[in-house]
Amino acid sequence: MVEQRVIIVGGGLAGLSAAMKLAELGRPVDLISLVPVKRSHSVCAQGGINAVNAITRQEGDTEYRHFDDTVYGGDFLQNQPPVKEMCEWGPRIVDLMDRLGVMFNRTPEGFRDQRRFGGTLFRRTAFAGATTGQQLLYTLDEQVRRWEVMGRVRKFEGWEFLGPVLDHEGICRGVVAQHLTSMEVRAFPADAVVLATGGCGLIFGKSTMSMMCTGAAAARAFRAGARYANGEFVQVHPTAIPGADKHRLMSESARGEGGRVWVPARPGDTRDPLAIPPSERRYFLEEKYPKYGNLVPRDIATREIFNICVNEGLSVQRGEYCVYLDLTELPPERHRKLEGILEIYQKFRGVDPRTVPMKIFPAVHYSMGGLWVDYERSASGGLAAGSPRNQMTSIPGLYAIGEADYQYHGANRLGANSLLSCIFSGLFCAPGIDCYLAEALKRSATDLSARLFESAAAEHREQFRLMAGRFGTENPYTLHRELGQTMTRNVTVVRTNAGIRETLEKLDELEDRYRRVGSTDGGGWANQNVVFARSVGDMLTLARVIAEGALRRDECRGAHYKPEFAIPPPRGDDPVTLRAEALRWCQAFRRQNERWLKTTIATFTPDGPAFSYEPVDTSLIPPRPRTYGMVGAEIVEDVWKQMQAEAAPAPG
């Protein structure tokens, strides 16, 4: 029998989980990654990973409530079965990571400590200091190294994925990749390929993400025919510190441990923040959202920061969207749990956040959208375990997991849910791939004609040679900077159709100039210049998917906020008017869902992306207005409940 191999591209949390599980199932794995997998972007994750646990359970928490928080947080844009399954797996995943050696923080009695995160009222988040992602990644890296020693996993670190290899039936049979030192381009045959290549924050120039997060791999799969879903949903995190090279995150855990967000009540108050008495401060999140306080979901917190800075003129730094995040009142043991991020702040700002309130700004942080993937629903509304369809892209044999897929977070991701979705999708896809291989046993990549692979590699080799040798007037770094500026200005927190159109025109210009990009390094050794220039082309491809998706979607949902299409909030001085207004609001909300509660699907064509829309499976938790207990929104909830009750068939 011929040996069937699986290629995993990307060794962040998602790719490593898949590698270790496939290895355990007996499948040989080739792991391809730009960087040594231990340096993948997942190391950046600070705050923690969500799962129902013994303590929250006794407070009334269940996997179903975690599921509910996740879809409510995502503004109901997710297909619900995969989310339900993920939340059910949460406790098992955290237990597994604990067994593998992750040094989660402990209570004095020796149990895992838990903290609160945004968009939930439960302390559902397990953490390892403020470096949870690093700890999880290292632990998975160690397991995969163990399999490497046992010969089940081969690592190809320092290799860049250039595209999938498809056979004449359009089935994925391997990849082409390039070694980033020798610049050798070659094909890697495989019987299934998994993309675990992470997010695409670099399209916005500066973000909280690592420098490899260009989305180039996803763009290459997209060009090869894979569908891309919900690209326009991009999370802007409320609390980061700006820098010349990147924006650095101040994790939500800072608020989870009790950090409070405020601004001086008087515009232009230049006093030392500590000299401003509490009565002259505005804790604007706590005022407006008494139930969730500083831990409203990120899209809401970010918009409230914009609102307080732009509409109320209370920014603490003129011309910026800047507010205080105050940790000075926390006891030392809380500071200790946040050490990792406090160090970052102190290093880059030269100020000790234990004694001085931090100045924080919103920054692009996470891509909810990604490669479209399939799933198979089980009878109980979760996923059918072992189905080869789970996590498969629209290209047969090509899978996508982790931040590179679109599946779990809808229109807005909750904090500490991404580490969970990455590990879950990695572990869960493995038995499905195992079945896919078993079914596909008749055809193994090794019996395919070598010509298929050689011609795919030759094509990429030629493209590289052309780029490296090109004399041109345009500079890829300049194009990237301009791309980031236009995307950040018009396609982040507050979007207008006029602004997005302006960006699309700018993209036309950038694409045109991109054809004239020159290479400053013709060399065939560790040529970073051409590698970067190539990724700029990929970023332009995805930027268009994001911007055009945003232009088309005329509504507000989660992170996608277009004030032109916001349903005006109910107003009225007397209860009767208010109730009528709330009814109007709810009817508009229902119409909006009928029109827009759909997955955006982009498909590549040589003339730009083609768009279509797919219904979302909301069969388990019906959509409802997303108020987060906002002061004044009670009436909406009330009317909505009544409408639902009237619409429901009478029991009996």
Added chain:
Amino acid sequence: MERTVTLQIRRQDRPDGPSYWHRFEIPYQPQLNVISCLQAIAELGRTADGERVPPVAWECGCLEEVCGSCTMVINGRVRQACTALVDDLLAADGEVIRLEPMTKFPVVRDLVVDRGRMFEALKRVRAWVPVDGYYDLPTPRIEQAAQQESYPLTRCMTCGCCLEACPQVNEHTGFIGAAAISQAMLFNQHPVGRTEAEARYRALMAKGGIGECGNAQNCVKVCPKNIPLTDSIARAGRALTFYAIKHYLDK
């Protein structure tokens, strides 16, 4: 005149090629770090003398000192480029910022070096917890004190500073370095990791193991994560003595 920052960078085109220096000037901005200087140089594409040169090759990832990619020698000190702030460097060392690749690893190109040997060392000391499998099983309870002791060691980002600073790391000794010793001790401390303790001791006793350490303590001074490396080394030393005696008596 516009204020500029001057960087002097040691370059090398190929592993076997000679090294040479290039001087670059970029516009000054507050809060620059060395990475943003390198980004500006890449965009500029020419030296201070106006000569067009291929951009400098360097490595980076997280830009917040957790991935370990960007280690280099800056003004003679080994550290991460992403947390090397230009204002601090100018204040401490004067007008020119000098960047060089680490010397204890083969140069790939310019500031990029090959740290593969550090990952190989992790294989040698079996730096993992040998679990039965990835199914759902009960988890161990871990005392808070044990967590607090282990957590600092888990933060090692394989950056290479400790090897660069160590006088004993060189071609003759084949010394695996402080990072791997510390990882061995981390796993020997773990309730399940401990089951492979003896294999780790054997690795540490072999050539290139702990015997090469001359206790110069340079490693602990340069570790950006403040990992108590010399404590780990001392504990490893004591444990090895016990292990050796026990092994001798068992014979």
